[in-house]
Amino acid sequence: MLRTENLTYVYEDGTVALNNINIDMNKGNRIGIIGANGCGKSTLFLNIIGILKPKKGSVLYEDEKIQYNKKFLREFRQKVSIVFQDPDKQIFYSNVYDDVAFALRNLDFPEDIVKERVEQALRKTGAYEFKEKPVHFLSYGQKKRVAMAGVLAMNSDIILLDEPTAGLDPLMTKSVTEIIHKLSADGKKIVISSHNMDSIYDICDYVYVLSKGKVVGEGSVEEVFTKEELLNEAGLNQPWLVKLHKNLNVPLFKNEESFYKYWREQYGNSGSRS
Amino acid sequence: MLRTENLTYVYEDGTVALNNINIDMNKGNRIGIIGANGCGKSTLFLNIIGILKPKKGSVLYEDEKIQYNKKFLREFRQKVSIVFQDPDKQIFYSNVYDDVAFALRNLDFPEDIVKERVEQALRKTGAYEFKEKPVHFLSYGQKKRVAMAGVLAMNSDIILLDEPTAGLDPLMTKSVTEIIHKLSADGKKIVISSHNMDSIYDICDYVYVLSKGKVVGEGSVEEVFTKEELLNEAGLNQPWLVKLHKNLNVPLFKNEESFYKYWREQYGNSGSRS
Amino acid sequence: MRDYRFNLGIFLFLLLLTVGVAGIPLKKYIKLLCIPIAFLIISLITILISCSPKRELFLWALPLSKNYIGITREGIITCRHVFFRAMACVASTYFMALTIPMNQLIVVFKRFRLPKVFIELLILIYRFIFIFLEECKEIHTAQEMRFGYNNRKNSYKSLSLLIRSLFVRVMQKHEELIISLESKLYDGEFKM
Amino acid sequence: MRKEKFKLAAAFALMAIITPSTVQAMHIMEGFLPAKWCIFWAIVTIPFLVMGIKNLNKIFKEQPDKKILIALAGGFVFVLSALKIPSVTGSCSHPTGVGLGAILFGPTVMSVLGIIVLLFQSLLLAHGGLTTLGANTFSMAIVGPLVSYAIFKLLKKNNVKTSTCVFFAAALGDLATYVVTATQLSIAFPATSGGIGASLVKFLGIFAVTQIPLAIAEGLLTTVVYNLLLDY
Numbered sequence: 001m002l003r004t005e006n007l008t009y010v011y012e013d014g015t016v017a018l019n020n021i022n023i024d025m026n027k028g029n030r031i032g033i034i035g036a037n038g039c040g041k042s043t044l045f046l047n048i049i050g051i052l053k054p055k056k057g058s059v060l061y062e063d064e065k066i067q068y069n070k071k072f073l074r075e076f077r078q079k080v081s082i083v084f085q086d087p088d089k090q091i092f093y094s095n096v097y098d099d100v101a102f103a104l105r106n107l108d109f110p111e112d113i114v115k116e117r118v119e120q121a122l123r124k125t126g127a128y129e130f131k132e133k134p135v136h137f138l139s140y141g142q143k144k145r146v147a148m149a150g151v152l153a154m155n156s157d158i159i160l161l162d163e164p165t166a167g168l169d170p171l172m173t174k175s176v177t178e179i180i181h182k183l184s185a186d187g188k189k190i191v192i193s194s195h196n197m198d199s200i201y202d203i204c205d206y207v208y209v210l211s212k213g214k215v216v217g218e219g220s221v222e223e224v225f226t227k228e229e230l231l232n233e234a235g236l237n238q239p240w241l242v243k244l245h246k247n248l249n250v251p252l253f254k255n256e257e258s259f260y261k262y263w264r265e266q267y268g269n270s271g272s273r274s
Numbered sequence: 275m276l277r278t279e280n281l282t283y284v285y286e287d288g289t290v291a292l293n294n295i296n297i298d299m300n301k302g303n304r305i306g307i308i309g310a311n312g313c314g315k316s317t318l319f320l321n322i323i324g325i326l327k328p329k330k331g332s333v334l335y336e337d338e339k340i341q342y343n344k345k346f347l348r349e350f351r352q353k354v355s356i357v358f359q360d361p362d363k364q365i366f367y368s369n370v371y372d373d374v375a376f377a378l379r380n381l382d383f384p385e386d387i388v389k390e391r392v393e394q395a396l397r398k399t400g401a402y403e404f405k406e407k408p409v410h411f412l413s414y415g416q417k418k419r420v421a422m423a424g425v426l427a428m429n430s431d432i433i434l435l436d437e438p439t440a441g442l443d444p445l446m447t448k449s450v451t452e453i454i455h456k457l458s459a460d461g462k463k464i465v466i467s468s469h470n471m472d473s474i475y476d477i478c479d480y481v482y483v484l485s486k487g488k489v490v491g492e493g494s495v496e497e498v499f500t501k502e503e504l505l506n507e508a509g510l511n512q513p514w515l516v517k518l519h520k521n522l523n524v525p526l527f528k529n530e531e532s533f534y535k536y537w538r539e540q541y542g543n544s545g546s547r548s
Numbered sequence: 549m550r551d552y553r554f555n556l557g558i559f560l561f562l563l564l565l566t567v568g569v570a571g572i573p574l575k576k577y578i579k580l581l582c583i584p585i586a587f588l589i590i591s592l593i594t595i596l597i598s599c600s601p602k603r604e605l606f607l608w609a610l611p612l613s614k615n616y617i618g619i620t621r622e623g624i625i626t627c628r629h630v631f632f633r634a635m636a637c638v639a640s641t642y643f644m645a646l647t648i649p650m651n652q653l654i655v656v657f658k659r660f661r662l663p664k665v666f667i668e669l670l671i672l673i674y675r676f677i678f679i680f681l682e683e684c685k686e687i688h689t690a691q692e693m694r695f696g697y698n699n700r701k702n703s704y705k706s707l708s709l710l711i712r713s714l715f716v717r718v719m720q721k722h723e724e725l726i727i728s729l730e731s732k733l734y735d736g737e738f739k740m
Numbered sequence: 741m742r743k744e745k746f747k748l749a750a751a752f753a754l755m756a757i758i759t760p761s762t763v764q765a766m767h768i769m770e771g772f773l774p775a776k777w778c779i780f781w782a783i784v785t786i787p788f789l790v791m792g793i794k795n796l797n798k799i800f801k802e803q804p805d806k807k808i809l810i811a812l813a814g815g816f817v818f819v820l821s822a823l824k825i826p827s828v829t830g831s832c833s834h835p836t837g838v839g840l841g842a843i844l845f846g847p848t849v850m851s852v853l854g855i856i857v858l859l860f861q862s863l864l865l866a867h868g869g870l871t872t873l874g875a876n877t878f879s880m881a882i883v884g885p886l887v888s889y890a891i892f893k894l895l896k897k898n899n900v901k902t903s904t905c906v907f908f909a910a911a912l913g914d915l916a917t918y919v920v921t922a923t924q925l926s927i928a929f930p931a932t933s934g935g936i937g938a939s940l941v942k943f944l945g946i947f948a949v950t951q952i953p954l955a956i957a958e959g960l961l962t963t964v965v966y967n968l969l970l971d972y
Binding site for chain 3: 767768769770771772793796797800801804805807808809810811812813814815816818819820822823852853856857859860862863864865866867869870871925929931932933934938939942943946947960961964965968969
């Protein structure tokens with residue numbers, strides 16, 4: 001559906017930001033793009049949604065090269081949307097409702113459909129309860145929800161999320177993770193860029209490792225995260241469940257609950273310490 | 275040396291931001307203030323450094339109430355300094371050297387001492403190697419180092435750090451953690467606010483838990499982090515080493531290496547899977 | 549000319565409404581009242597004091613070479629009138645500003661059929677104001693902690709650095725917001 | 741007699757001390773002007789605003805993205821006006837940022853931005869007022885920027901050093917605002933004897949204490965900022 005082919009992007013000053021990137025979004029339902037700060041994750045996302053134009057190679061949507069004209073991009077961005085990291089950079093109205101409705105109104109939807117979609121998006125992200133508050137009174141986590149609602153309202157098939165859990169406390173991280181899982185269950189394709197390994201391990205099923213503008217590794221989460229050296233070279237670390245798998249010689253678990261369950265079954269430890 | 279006594283801070287609109295806070299920085303060398311987004315961590319820091327003035331209660335330095343006049347604060351802030359979260363908001367010059375020298379020059383130090391102190395601070399934070407680069411070419415992690423250097427140059431006794439590892443990738447997190455440990459080894463008192471539990475567990479020795487403007491728990495890291503309910507109520511979670519301690523019925527370890535070592539000794543597992 | 553007592557009545561009524569009914573803290577209200585007070589005092593004094601060679605105009609006057617400088621009855625009446633009118637107006641503006649959310653006011657402005665561009669700019673500027681106020685406060689605090697405002701010379705230096713930092717951030721925001729606009733299918737208009 | 745003179749001098753000295761600590765530029769406060777003058781100044785500003793809106797519409801039609809830039813500038817000018825600058829005579833005052841805005845974005849754009857900023861100032865900061873919005877817009881968002889812009893262009897044409905241009909543009913723009921405001925006040929409140937002229941002298945004189953040093957401060961500050969911006 002969406003992939004890049006030999007995508008190379010060069011900054012104005014000549015620095016190669018992305019070097020021959022081949023990424024195929026069909027390899028999983030929740031794709032993770034991981035890499036250290038400055039590895040090119042954000043630049044890649046901007047190339048994928050057609051904001052930046054690659055110097056060589058291309059982005060393909062439904063096996064067709066995306067075109068850089070207004071009409072094509074307008075259609076394309078209804079199918080592929082993006083949530084940026086900093087909510088302050090994507091909220092234009094101080095009225096939550098108007099902001100979430102922004103994209104829909106740009107598409108000239110009639111107001112009754114706008115209303116329906118906006119309320120749906122607000123409920124999905126848990127932003128419904130504070131929809132009457134002016135944006136500048138919202139907390140960072142709440143703004144993040146509004147920003148997500150604004151993109152969800154578009155109801156696109158593929159959603160890119162740039163560092164969705166950055167700066168969030170554990171509770172908010174959990175709730176954003178839940179939103180993402182729900183979206184995925186609804187049949188949306190999710191692409192996440194992050195350097196939070198535990199989050200990616202929890203959410204994604206297929207992972208690309210980016211380092212200095214190159215794809216240095218890819219595979220299922222289990223595959224990629226067991227390659228310690230690869231991750232270290234990319235300036236990343238392993239999720240702790242993977243570390244345990246390696247150091248304790250236990251099977252690999254996708255989440256902590258299943259690990260504890262296994263442990264209790266194996267070692268009969270009820271785990272009920274207080 | 276530094277503590278708060280029944281500190282209560284109320285916003286202009288009447289919301290109680292901090293409610294009767296008693297925090298004693300003598301209880302540890304590396305104090306952690308943990309809590310969810312919006313629990314009052316930042317407001318507490320601003321009260322401690324005398325930017326905000328409590329409605330009731332007080333901040334005490336060397337058993338003396340801090341005074342809110344220019345002269346007192348000038349002395350006080352040479353002893354107690356703070357590194358804020360976002361480096362972009364605390365770097366004012368496009369030249370690294372000038373920026374790190376800012377506080378010293380404002381205090382009218384002679385240029386030779388300025389130079390000595392700046393270079394020392396740059397080395398301590400590992401910012402020396404890129405000191406010639408213009409700030410807007412630096413990565414987020416590098417800017418973070420410059421911001422820290424700018425505060426370290428003041429050579430204060432107590433350093434407050436607001437979310438020092440937020441937004442950093444694993445490698446940078448590790449290096450900032452190392453800087454903090456080095457400062458502590460130099461005899462500086464460190465106070466960290468964070469909602470990253472793994473970082474706090476790694477760095478701190480004494481922890482206060484803040485929730486909705488109140489201190490809801492305190493104690494040594496081991497003590498506080500084993501109280502799962504307390505942390506959950508505060509919207510936080512347990513560091514994974516503590517989770518293992520509880521669920522696997524193993525002793526509590528301060529860092530992963532010691533845990534693996536213990537494990538190998540206990541179970542004879544060499545851990546050398548590839 | 550309306551009786552000043554009428555204006556005083558309006559002032560007191562609105563004060564009561566704002567503080568008593570709408571629940572705005574009295575302390576905050578008084579603080580707000582202090583903002584225009586300097587302008588009020590200076591301007592009223594200016595109106596009050598007149599200068600003329602005719603002594604008979606004045607209730608109280610000082611000779612100043614050939615002229616007299618002093619206070620006239622008309623001056624007092626004008627001042628009293630202006631003072632109470634201003635207080636009544638201030639109270640009604642504060643009542644509006646403190647009780648009606650800006651987002652609703654903007655809807656009202658829209659009903660006035662003001663030009664679309666004007667409303668759009670109003671919406672956007674209102675949003676950006678808070679982003680920059682927040683940033684401004686943070687930068688200012690960081691400077692203050694590093695003694696940027698401990699004397700006048702430093703204050704000037706710090707303030708210009710602060711303004712520059714803000715400006716640089718405005719430019720960065722611009723680039724980022726444009727990208728975000730494109731991804732949200734902006735078609736040249738901010739609808740509401 | 742001597743005692744009286746002393747009292748007078750003391751009164752002026754006292755005023756010189758209290759004024760600068762609280763003055764915010766030259767906003768005429770809410771309700772200060774009689775209704776007819778409120779309406780008069782509102783009507784006077786309309787043609788300028790219409791011109792500004794027309795200009796903006798033209799700009800936005802060609803470059804829709806500019807909307808964000810102009811709005812950001814508005815937010816920026818507002819925040820500048822909420823800052824305090826240490827004034828030469830006393831504690832502090834507020835920069836208007838109008839000079840900088842006029843140099844960067846042109847005077848017609850500034851008139852529209854100015855009225856929006858003034859509106860928010862009166863609603864959010866309690867500076868100025870709604871009834872006096874027209875008068876304040878005329879002095880601060882129309883005459884000020886026009887003077888700043890004209891001075892800047894004029895000096896630039898004569899090959900004056902840019903930082904000097906910026907200084908005079910900002911400082912004289914500020915002074916123009918002050919003169920206009922004093923005029924507006926004196927027309928509304930003519931002196932019992934001597935009329936508008938005498939009143940103008942009084943208002944000019946009394947506000948000069950704060951406004952002249954402030955104009956110089958703003959000029960200096962704008963110059964420094966402008967140079968820092970070029971540096972960027």
